[in-house]
Amino acid sequence: MAQNIVWHNTTVTKKDRQELNGHKSGILWFTGLSASGKSTLANVLEKELHTRGLRTYLLDGDNIRHGINKDLGFSPEDRTENIRRIGEVAKLFVDAGALVLTAFISPYQADRQLARSLVDEGEFIEIYVKCSIETCEQRDPKGLYKKAKNGEIPQFTGISSPYEEPEKPELIVENDKQTLQQSVEQIITYLEEKGFI
Template sequence: MSKNENIVWHQASLTKQDRQKLNNHQSFVLWFTGLSGSGKSTVANAVASKLYELSVRTYVLDGDNIRHGLNKDLGFNDNDRKENIRRIGEVSKLFVDSGQVVLTAFISPFQEDRAVVRELLDTGEFIEVFVKCPIEDCEKRDPKGLYVKARQGIIPEFTGISSPYEEPTEPELTIETNKYTVEECVDQVITYLKTKELI
């Protein structure tokens, strides 16, 4: 017997559209992807603050924070990385259904995994934001001291050093954090959202 055989989807009394109408804005995922130290969390949180000022309901899912709870049972091998992103994708889908904007800050190194999340959502609800920053600059910042440990072999399978990072081929938005300030990067994201009439 399949473990899903006796599970039936229960239709909610309120739809995503009902919640969007109440919130007075669309719901979607801003998926920030990039190398460690590229500025994903910094920009995502700054965008969330700006959206808050605009009365947009948001929630930030941060890679490190999620691994303290929901994904604390996962490591960093390829299979665990895939499962990490799969779970985040499902959680993001729930937030979108609730009528909110979810901002995710995950390295999410594999193109295939990001594509799987995109497929979970309706057209236009997955906005891939490539936080582009040369690895040399990420290493100079190295806010957590991870690159140093990776270079010393203390951290195995570290993205960009001993594990690959597959850059997005067609992201909705690319922000270059080595060229622009946080404020300028935030403005780029907000301008995109307004242009697409999502907020």
Template sequence: MSIQQNIIWHDSAITKEDRRRQNGHHSFVLWFTGLSGSGKSTISNALAKELYDRRIGNYVLDGDNIRNGLNKDLGFSDKDRTENIRRISEVSKLFVDNGTVVLTAFISPFLEDRKKAKEIVGEDEFIEVFVNCPLEECEKRDPKGLYIKARNGEIPDFTGIGSPYEEPDQPDLTIETSEQSIPACVDTIIEYLERRQLI
């Protein structure tokens, strides 16, 4: 007998719409994807501050932070990367249900994993933001020194070096961090959200 057969979803007395009304804003996921060093965490945190200043409840889920706790049992094999994204998707869905704007900063290198993340969260509440930056520029930045280690063979299966990064084919929004400043990137995202009447 499957464990799932003994699990029954318990509906909350307070709905997502109730929480959104109380919070005074919509809830959704901004899914930042891109190579290591492309600027995902920097942009998501700068955007979080801008949303906070506008009294829009939000929370940043960052790849390294999540791997220090919830996903510290996972490695970087393709299977573990997929499970990493699945867990984050489920957590993000809970935040959205709470009426919160979620900003996720994960390389999430595989198209299929991001597709499944969108299915879990819900198409209308999932915004894929491609943080586009050439590999050469990411290597120049190398804020954590990971590219050097990867090139030296110290980190196998590192995305962009030993493991592929599959660029989004139809992202909702593309940010060019090699051409735009962080404030300009934030402004671009804010304009997009305002245009869609999400904030």
């Protein structure tokens, strides 16, 4: 831990940035099993929000592991550090006045709670992209479930590593029971009700 560090307050505040952008900022945290549709849903939603003139940014699990988290594996400790870093990065986007969408399996409740604790009340929207493991295995666009079942991928969430379902998410999107457009509309409605749009 670094010592002798003092937080430097900036003149331009989060509220100033939100007013400039014309909307509230926050984190849309998509969590769910691999192949549940988190990234696809987040991507389509971001396009819709962008079309409406909102400042957004999408942080995707695989993309982040190509850069800031490329030094991390998939052990429980590395998964926790992965989510801690993403929580801190997402917090910066909230401070910048943007809506940040994060699409990560984020299998542990404690890690998601840590990410929530980094921002103010009402700025963290946990979206559980609920999808049966059978449907995820059928979709499996990357062939990961097959590899995990063949023992080629150790510590794979849902197969050899646990996924802790959210206890009280702001939204549950049943991605195996409704269309992609219905899922997007469900989230848009929530954002309208909460004054983000």
